[in-house]
Amino acid sequence: MNARINLNSNSFDFFIFTRFGIDVEDLEWFENRFRIFEAITLSSMKNQTDTNFTWIIFIGEKFIDSINARLTDLLAGSQFKYEIVKDRQCNETIKNAIAKHATNDYIISGRIDDDDAWSINHINEIKQTCLSLIKKGKENFGFSYEDGVEWLYTDLIDITKLHNDGQRIVRKEGCYPYNCPFHSMSSFVLVKKGTEFPFFNRIHGTRGDILLEYNFGKYTFKTEKPSWLYFRHQQTNSSTHKAHKMPKLDISLQSLCSTFGLNLEKVEDLISDASNIKYPMKKRRHGDENKGNILLDISMGQNSGSDAMPIITYTTAGSVMSFKIENIKFSGESRACIYDRENKVYVHFTPFTGDTITSSFILEGKPSRYMLKIQVKEDRKWKDKLFSGKKFIEI
Numbered sequence: 001m002n003a004r005i006n007l008n009s010n011s012f013d014f015f016i017f018t019r020f021g022i023d024v025e026d027l028e029w030f031e032n033r034f035r036i037f038e039a040i041t042l043s044s045m046k047n048q049t050d051t052n053f054t055w056i057i058f059i060g061e062k063f064i065d066s067i068n069a070r071l072t073d074l075l076a077g078s079q080f081k082y083e084i085v086k087d088r089q090c091n092e093t094i095k096n097a098i099a100k101h102a103t104n105d106y107i108i109s110g111r112i113d114d115d116d117a118w119s120i121n122h123i124n125e126i127k128q129t130c131l132s133l134i135k136k137g138k139e140n141f142g143f144s145y146e147d148g149v150e151w152l153y154t155d156l157i158d159i160t161k162l163h164n165d166g167q168r169i170v171r172k173e174g175c176y177p178y179n180c181p182f183h184s185m186s187s188f189v190l191v192k193k194g195t196e197f198p199f200f201n202r203i204h205g206t207r208g209d210i211l212l213e214y215n216f217g218k219y220t221f222k223t224e225k226p227s228w229l230y231f232r233h234q235q236t237n238s239s240t241h242k243a244h245k246m247p248k249l250d251i252s253l254q255s256l257c258s259t260f261g262l263n264l265e266k267v268e269d270l271i272s273d274a275s276n277i278k279y280p281m282k283k284r285r286h287g288d289e290n291k292g293n294i295l296l297d298i299s300m301g302q303n304s305g306s307d308a309m310p311i312i313t314y315t316t317a318g319s320v321m322s323f324k325i326e327n328i329k330f331s332g333e334s335r336a337c338i339y340d341r342e343n344k345v346y347v348h349f350t351p352f353t354g355d356t357i358t359s360s361f362i363l364e365g366k367p368s369r370y371m372l373k374i375q376v377k378e379d380r381k382w383k384d385k386l387f388s389g390k391k392f393i394e395i
Helices: 027-046 065-075 091-101 122-135 159-165 209-213 253-260 264-272
Strands: 012-019 054-058 081-085 106-111 141-145 147-152 174-179 187-192 217-221 228-232 311-317 320-326 334-340 345-352 356-362 370-378 381-387
Touching: 012 091, 012 122, 027 065, 027 228, 027 264, 054 065, 054 091, 065 081, 081 091, 091 106, 106 122, 122 141, 122 187, 122 217, 209 217, 253 264, 320 370, 334 356, 345 356
Parallel strands: 012 054, 012 106, 054 081, 141 217, 147 228
Antiparallel strands: 106 187, 141 187, 147 174, 311 320, 320 356, 334 345, 334 370, 370 381
């Protein structure tokens, strides 16, 4: 018990894990992401009131040399410890990083994406939470801070809605309250040194319930002020969750940057250039090569219509599914493809030129079994340019 009483904020090894551009090959995507990373995430980490932590940034095995060099230059001179790992973030690489750097008996682990931020006192706040729980006799536990902010730095098309449902919805600029226990950036684990926690990457997906399966404690905390910032931009790989459901927070840009340690000058530069940033043409998925190199310009106007995105309609008549795609903007040799999700094979191809295609195919089962793609031939290979993002449904 005395050892617990003598603990202080320096009694922990604190690890932060981040994935940066893994599998991305598109330099335009990286240029935009570096601007966000410098303005938001890196600035927030550098402005933490407690810089006694180790930041592990995973860039994957297929990293681009120039990207690694630029990231190294940005991190140089930081007050915190850091390592750029040329591998993927997984249980094994996390374990190896901890074994390499840990010196204390207690290990705290957390994760932040390369486009989000924490309040400037958050690391100190996390350590104080751990001290309080340990002094109560708790060991090996996970915990989360419920309340954060979702920030749309400009009016944004809800790109997931557009891909999945064909709905063109504009989410309005502003900061919105976001309550999300065990979000990836708001979840942390404390263990005694030598204790494994192979569930780390699954905490967010299970809303923390995976902790109980491994006999870890599970705790959630509310704070007087938001602990984390979810930055929403054109290349965000998920739908805006709260911006259309909650009233805006009354917070100035200067106050927002001060609270989360953002670089005001670089943030203002992002905002002034917002209309020039593109959207992804297809939904990106982890492990999807070239996931950033198909981008879509969409006007910011609320009433500008859906002229920038192909329009897909379809009908069923007995065993025949007919579909029509309008407003196609691709050039070169192109084709529409129907993919059978159940058998994992393509069952229909229709070559086309121009901006409209109409075709049909025979259903062998429920419509939800099939998906639609448009492909264009580049360098003698067919590459996905549009993925409907949804299953066909009964009409």
